[in-house]
Amino acid sequence: MAHDHGHTEHKLAIFRGRLKFKSNVQKIWGVLIFLSFVTIVEVGLGILKPAIFVDNYFIGMKLLNWVFIILTIVKAYYIAWDFMHLRDEKSSLRRAVVWTAVFLICYLIFILLQEGTYIEDVKTNGFIKWNF
Amino acid sequence: MEATVSNTGTEGKVWGGGNKPLRASYGKMMMWFFILSDALTFSGFLAAYGFSRFKFIDSWPIADEVYNHFPGTHGDNPMYFVALMTFILIASSVTMVLAVDAGHHNDRKKTIFYMFLTIIGGAIFLGSQAWEWTNFIKGSYGALETKGGQILQFVDTKTTEDDDKMYRVSVEDFATASHKERVQHEGKNGLWYVSEPGLPTYSVQDVITGFNAHSTLAVRTQEIIPNVAALKASDNPADVAKAERFEKMYINADHKGHKGILTRAESEKALKDAVTYVKGANLIHNEYGNRLFGDFFFFITGFHGFHVFSGVVINIIIFLNILLGTYDRRKNNYEMVEKVGLYWHFVDLVWVFVFTFFYLV
Numbered sequence: 001m002a003h004d005h006g007h008t009e010h011k012l013a014i015f016r017g018r019l020k021f022k023s024n025v026q027k028i029w030g031v032l033i034f035l036s037f038v039t040i041v042e043v044g045l046g047i048l049k050p051a052i053f054v055d056n057y058f059i060g061m062k063l064l065n066w067v068f069i070i071l072t073i074v075k076a077y078y079i080a081w082d083f084m085h086l087r088d089e090k091s092s093l094r095r096a097v098v099w100t101a102v103f104l105i106c107y108l109i110f111i112l113l114q115e116g117t118y119i120e121d122v123k124t125n126g127f128i129k130w131n132f
Numbered sequence: 133m134e135a136t137v138s139n140t141g142t143e144g145k146v147w148g149g150g151n152k153p154l155r156a157s158y159g160k161m162m163m164w165f166f167i168l169s170d171a172l173t174f175s176g177f178l179a180a181y182g183f184s185r186f187k188f189i190d191s192w193p194i195a196d197e198v199y200n201h202f203p204g205t206h207g208d209n210p211m212y213f214v215a216l217m218t219f220i221l222i223a224s225s226v227t228m229v230l231a232v233d234a235g236h237h238n239d240r241k242k243t244i245f246y247m248f249l250t251i252i253g254g255a256i257f258l259g260s261q262a263w264e265w266t267n268f269i270k271g272s273y274g275a276l277e278t279k280g281g282q283i284l285q286f287v288d289t290k291t292t293e294d295d296d297k298m299y300r301v302s303v304e305d306f307a308t309a310s311h312k313e314r315v316q317h318e319g320k321n322g323l324w325y326v327s328e329p330g331l332p333t334y335s336v337q338d339v340i341t342g343f344n345a346h347s348t349l350a351v352r353t354q355e356i357i358p359n360v361a362a363l364k365a366s367d368n369p370a371d372v373a374k375a376e377r378f379e380k381m382y383i384n385a386d387h388k389g390h391k392g393i394l395t396r397a398e399s400e401k402a403l404k405d406a407v408t409y410v411k412g413a414n415l416i417h418n419e420y421g422n423r424l425f426g427d428f429f430f431f432i433t434g435f436h437g438f439h440v441f442s443g444v445v446i447n448i449i450i451f452l453n454i455l456l457g458t459y460d461r462r463k464n465n466y467e468m469v470e471k472v473g474l475y476w477h478f479v480d481l482v483w484v485f486v487f488t489f490f491y492l493v
Contacts, residue, residue, distance in 0.1 A: 028229050028233065035222050040215075046196070047211065068488050068493055072485060076485070079225065079477055083225055083228075083229045092153060092154055097167075097168055101172065109182065112179040113183065115183060116183040117189075
């Protein structure tokens with residue numbers, strides 16, 4: 001019987017070891033509760049739109065949008081680490097997957113958003129008629 | 133030489149597949165390769181969406197006003213439905229990972245049960261997306277489009293004491309369709325590959341006539357009201373001029389972040405530029421605002437929906453294989469369930485980002 005991999009190798013602690021589960025199944029339900037909680041917080045913020053997050057900006061974007069993006073990355077982390085078992089893989093595999101994506105995506109986003117902002121600037125302040 | 137080179141037991145096995153530095157099977161590695169490249173594809177799409185959005189930052193449609201339907205209810209229900217869709221997809225991700233876990237324990241019955249639930253979850257999500265698309269395509273208010281591609285929507289400026297919100301008005305509520313002649317293709321101008329244009333429900337003149345007959349109506353533009361008070365206090369004369377333009381044109385210049393509602397006189401002027409009536413959305417026009425908005429919606433949620441669809445199909449194939457006992461015979465702890473699970477979680481992962489960038493931000 002090929003039991004070279006399987007249930008015995010799961011890492012059962014999340015939140016940097018602060019929350020430890022007894023079994024893999026228990027961890028899965030725990031992560032579901034956490035992801036649902038984050039989604040509820042996102043929807044709540046989206047409906048209430050607290051003034052403090054809407055009126056303050058950080059690098060050209062509303063604080064509220066930063067909160068949404070950070071919460072999204074938090075959700076993505078737990079999906080990848082616990083549902084896709086990246087936590088249990090060898091760190092070399094994990095890094096090969098994660099860092100490649102992170103660097104390329106950051107670069108892509110920087111280039112495109114930078115250019116978008118520039119074109120918006122030309123459109124608003126330049127001598128170009130765009131509303132015919 | 134023995135003294136300087138440590139012996140790891142992998143010498144000479146570099147090409148034969150004996151060297152497994154990542155300790156993952158070939159199939160799992162390839163699934164990760166695919167997921168990584170697919171993740172970059174989706175990032176490209178979402179970054180392109182971001183590009184267009186930053187380009188039209190002062191006039192992009194407000195998501196809460198576009199996606200505000202919930203099954204079985206009327207009125208304004210922003211986000212609840214997509215939040216539900218997110219929950220459905222996360223729940224089906226959970227049943228998938230439970231199936232993987234049951235597979236690791238070689239528990240066939242449990243794997244079958246959880247795979248079945250995953251397939252059902254995926255199907256419910258696809259149905260929800262179809263409903264979402266239907267609402268988007270049908271539209272609710274209708275609008276006029278100008279020659280330059282600007283969208284003119286309609287609001288009722290009549291407010292009550294307890295409610296100062298100016299509500300959107302459907303074109304159907306104030307315009308009456310007139311009789312129109314269908315343009316027919318004849319021998320001299322008909323082309324076999326070009327179909328005759330359909331009759332629009334309302335002509336621009338119908339809408340303008342209806343507008344003139346209702347004195348409380350006003351046109352709502354795509355332009356988002358900036359912080360006019362701050363612009364006015366600015367030292368830059370260009371900012372002050374901008375603030376003055378907003379105060380002169382719009383009756384809601386004090387409502388920062390709202391779409392600008394033109395004064396009656398400005399509304400009548402704006403309507404002169406209108407060329408066509410738009411209801412709902414297609415790849416060319418949409419009643420919500422910028423044309424690119426509709427295109428990106430169809431393209432990105434469509435591409436994601438296609439992934440969900442193929443995920444459901446692959447899940448069904450794996451499900452049938454479990455029923456047939458294929459993975460029992462392979463004696464590798466149902467690794468195929470784990471591999472298809474990776475793909476299914478990835479689809480969930482992408483939705484988390486689509487949810488943020490289309491509905492929240």
